[in-house]
Amino acid sequence: MEETIKDPPTSAVLLDHCHFSQVIFNSVEKFYIPGGDVTCHYTFTQHFIPRRKDWIGIFRVGWKTTREYYTFMWVTLPIDLNNKSAKQQEVQFKAYYLPKDDEYYQFCYVDEDGVVRGASIPFQFRPENEEDILVVTTQGEVEEIEQHNKELCKENQELKDSCISLQKQNSDMQAELQKKQEELETLQSINKKLELKVKEQKDYWETELLQLKEQNQKMSSENEKMGIRVDQLQAQLSTQEKEMEKLVQGDQDKTEQLEQLKKENDHLFLSLTEQRKDQKKLEQTVEQMKQNETTAMKKQQELMLLKRENSRLLSYMGLDFNSLPYQVPTSDEGGARQNPGLAYGNPYSGIQESSSPSPLSIKKCPICKADDICDHTLEQQQMQPLCFNCPICDKIFPATEKQIFEDHVFCHSL
Secondary structure, three states, X not given: OOOOOOOOOOOOOOHHHOOOEOEEEEOOOOEEOOOOXXXXXXXXXXXXXXXXXXXXXXXXXXXXXXXXXXXXXXXXXXXXXXXXXXXXXXXXXXXXXXXXXXXXXXXXXXXXXXXXXXXXXXXXXXXXXXXXXXXXXXXXXHHHHHHHHHHHHHHHHHHHHHHHHHHHHXXXXXXXXHHHHHHHHHHHHHHHHHHHHXXXXXXXXXXXXXXXXXXXXXXXXXXXXXHHHHHHXXXXXXXXXXXXXXXXXXXXXXXXXXXXXXXXXXXXXXXXXXXXXXXXXXXXXXXXXXXXHHHHHHHHHHHHHHHHHHHHHHHHOOOOOOOOOOOOOOOOOOOOOOOOOOOOOOOOHHHHHHOOOOXXXXXXXXXXXXXXXXXXXXXXXXXXXXXXXXXXXXXXXXXHXXXXXXHHHHHHOO
């Protein structure tokens, strides 16, 4: 099968869906002599409108689809379809492209949608046969030919009847075609409306698509930000995991230290028990010392009273206590010497040697600025602590060991 440079439009439409009556082929011979050009005559029906890519092909009889053409020629569009002569058209097939066998072929008109609109009667490509030569036959052969001729006439009559029936069917189909064309116009109108709706819907979808693209871009940007945030959180998580490992290790170390401290605490508890026993003994000693201190305070108060009385007597005698030339005996003298400033000696020398401080050790009162011992000085001396008691282990330290007491309390905080 040979083809031209550009293939015609074809389809896989079967014979049952073709409309063979819209284009009628005229003057089709029973056979064509090979080696010569073939002219195909055809006529358009009243309601058929040819289009630019319609074509006429030569098909072998028995074809199923329009793709099985042997060769084809493009149809020439008439200038004026309303003219009667424009309905009758012809196309010429060159001998080079025609079949070379003696099979039966037929012309078919195919529109640009690949649908067959008309088909011719079958024909062959073969040379002239012996029917054109004078043949002498016998009477029997003549009778046989006559009988065959009668059969052919009968068959011809049947074909004519069939042709009339086909023409009637053709008229019915033309009416039906007219109705279909009206329906087609209605459908085309509906199709235009649908196309408008489809266009509007398409515009609406395009608008939504643009919005979705913008949202997608925003989501992509947010997704990138979230990815960066996730990386940061993962880095923080890694750092926190490392810190957690350090804390766990530190907790283990603290646990070990706690166990060690518990052991030390038990040891200290035993020591505390012993110290409390010692403390009870010290408390008894302190109580005794307090009693002795109370006795000393009473004696010191008596000394102060005597000293005031002595001052009063000296002032009564016209003498100043601070201008007297006597000196207080020191501890080296043992209190044996008497003050020469008195005619009969110091009557309080025994008491001064035993309990009173020296004049050099007496300071001025910060409240009344008196040089001698006043009531404020006695109150301060009574408020001074005699000992220090540890608030943690209740250990007792003398008042003279203040630094040792502070170091002991500080050791508890380590």
